[in-house]
Amino acid sequence: MATKPTFAVSFTVMLVLMVTSSTVTARPLMKPTVGAPSPSTSLVYRLRLDEETGYCWDSLMQLQHCSGELILFFLNGETYIGPGCCSAIRTVGSKCWPTMIGVLGFTAQEGDMLQGYCDDEHDEHALAFSPLPTTVA
Template sequence: MKKSSDCWNSLFQLQACSGEVVMVFLNGETYLGHGCCEAIRTIEHQCWPALLGTLGFTTEETDVLKGYCDEAHHIQFPPSTPSSPVANKPTN
């Protein structure tokens, strides 16, 4: 669990990007800024997982936001792949 101050800062960041979140649901716009996604990911994964629901988001809306931000993070930071054992095999 993150420090409480990190969680509160993420909550304030989410408030600051609420316009972006509203546009996702009103216009089907599929872009949330990095800071907004970081706030959502921090809140959902490291602080208070049920918090977005208490802010008035439905379960489906919460899933959309988490899914978008998790996917954006995965694209930005793909998991590293271990090097091939063949590539590391010493040559004689």
């Protein structure tokens, strides 16, 4: 006898759930307004996804490949980071997403150290291959 009230309650609850679920309609997450960028344009803008910034993603992938060098730089005090890795650090840090180095797990101070090291290496490399000034006699 106890099963009839339990069945009636369960049936009523299921019926109410079915009716309410059939009346629910989806709504857009954002109401489009005139002149406002669409969500896809906004994402493209935030990630700078255009033809000219493909090198940003390439540089970010290069940072993944040279993570061993970066860890040794801080862990053992090794003062060698390859030119490809430094190029990626300079590109990501100054031309693409300056805060991305922090997102990769480095503190702001460590990111500044990496960029400073790579900028110094770049300047020394550029000076080594620059032509000597001509003397006027």
